[in-house]
Amino acid sequence: MIELQSKNDIEKISYEILKGSKSLDIFPTPIDKIVSYAELTVNSGIDLSKIHPSYLSRASDTLKKALGKLQGVLDREEKIIYLDLSVHTSKQKFVKLHEVGHNVLTWQQKTYDAFEDDESTLDVAVQEEFEKEANYFASATLFQQDRFLSEMNKYGLEIEAAIQLSKHFGASIHATLRRYVEYSKKRCALIVLKDCTSCGAKLRDKFQSQSFTKTFGELSVPTEIDIVYPFIQDYYLKLKLKKDGLVSLPTKNGSVDFRYHFFDNTYNAFVFLFPMGEKKSTRTKFIISAK
Ligand SMILES: [Zn+2]
Structure with a gap:
C-alpha cells in the first residue's frame, strides 16, 4: 500500500495535470494531450518489441538496456517515451501515463535517468515504491479521479x-x-x-x-x-x-x-x-x- 500522504500528493499532481492539459471531463481521457502537457513525446518509430540487435549499436545506452520484455521506457534526459507497440492500445495508454508519472512526481525527478518497465513493474502487485506510485498516478489520471x-x-x-x-x-x-x-x-x-x-x-x-x-x-x-x-x-x-x-x-x-x-x-x-x-x-x- 502507498502511504496516505503520498497518495494525496500524487492525486494533487494528477489533478493539476488533468486541469492544466484541459483533459478533465473529456472522454475518453485524452492521453496524448496529457503526455505533451508533461513535455514528453512518444517515439512511435521505435517498437520495443522489435528492437533489432543491429540497431542497438547506434542506439543510446538507455535504449540498449531496453532488451527483454519491456513495455515502456522513459528516457528522462531526452524526454522521450518508448513503447511496446505490439500490446493492446488500452495497455499502451496506461504505460504512457505510468511513464508520465515517473516524470512528474517531483520526488522521483532527481533519481534515475531512465525508467524501464515490464510486466512486473506495471503489475498491481509491484513492491518498488516508485513503480507503485507511477501505477497509482496512471490509474488516478486515466480515470480522472472522482x-x-x-x-x-x-x-x-x-x-x-x-x-x-x-x-x-x-x-x-x-x-x-x-x-x-x-x-x-x-x-x-x-x-x-x-x-x-x-x-x-x-x-x-x-x-x-x-x-x-x-x-x-x-x-x-x-x-x-x-x-x-x-x-x-x-x-x-x-x-x-x-x-x-x-x-x-x-x-x-x-x-x-x-x-x-x-x-x-x-x-x-x-x-x-x-x-x-x-x-x-x-x-x-x-x-x-x-x-
Ligand atoms: Zn515504472
Whole structure:
C-alpha cells in the first residue's frame, strides 16, 4: 500500500495535470494531450518489441538496456517515451501515463535517468515504491479521479457497468474492473483468469471491495484453479458473457454461495462475484452482444 500522504500528493499532481492539459471531463481521457502537457513525446518509430540487435549499436545506452520484455521506457534526459507497440492500445495508454508519472512526481525527478518497465513493474502487485506510485498516478489520471466514482454510481452491480466505464474512459477492462471493485461500497470481488485448458486455469489477479473483505475475509483462491469450478467451465466452453453464475466458495464464515458474472475478452476471463441479495439496482440498460 502507498502511504496516505503520498497518495494525496500524487492525486494533487494528477489533478493539476488533468486541469492544466484541459483533459478533465473529456472522454475518453485524452492521453496524448496529457503526455505533451508533461513535455514528453512518444517515439512511435521505435517498437520495443522489435528492437533489432543491429540497431542497438547506434542506439543510446538507455535504449540498449531496453532488451527483454519491456513495455515502456522513459528516457528522462531526452524526454522521450518508448513503447511496446505490439500490446493492446488500452495497455499502451496506461504505460504512457505510468511513464508520465515517473516524470512528474517531483520526488522521483532527481533519481534515475531512465525508467524501464515490464510486466512486473506495471503489475498491481509491484513492491518498488516508485513503480507503485507511477501505477497509482496512471490509474488516478486515466480515470480522472472522482469522475470515475460519479460515473460508476450511475450503474448497478453489473459486470457490464465496468465494460461500459472502460469504453467511457478509454481504459482496459482489466484496469476498469479492478478500480470498480476497489472503489465499490458494495460487497464484490473480482477473479482474473488466464491460460485455460481442459484441466483448469491460472489465477492472474484477485481484487475485493473493502466491505467484501470485512464480511468474508480474504478469498482463498488457488493459483491453479480446477475445472470443477463452474466459472472455469464457462471459460473452457468459451462463453463470452454469462450473468447467472452461482458458485460456492470457502470464506472465513464457512462456505458461502455467491452469484457471479463471467466475461471473457479473449486476453483474460473475469469473474465478478457478489453475495446473494447484494443490492443491484440499475438505472441504465446495457446492450452488449454475446458471440
Ligand atoms: Zn515504472
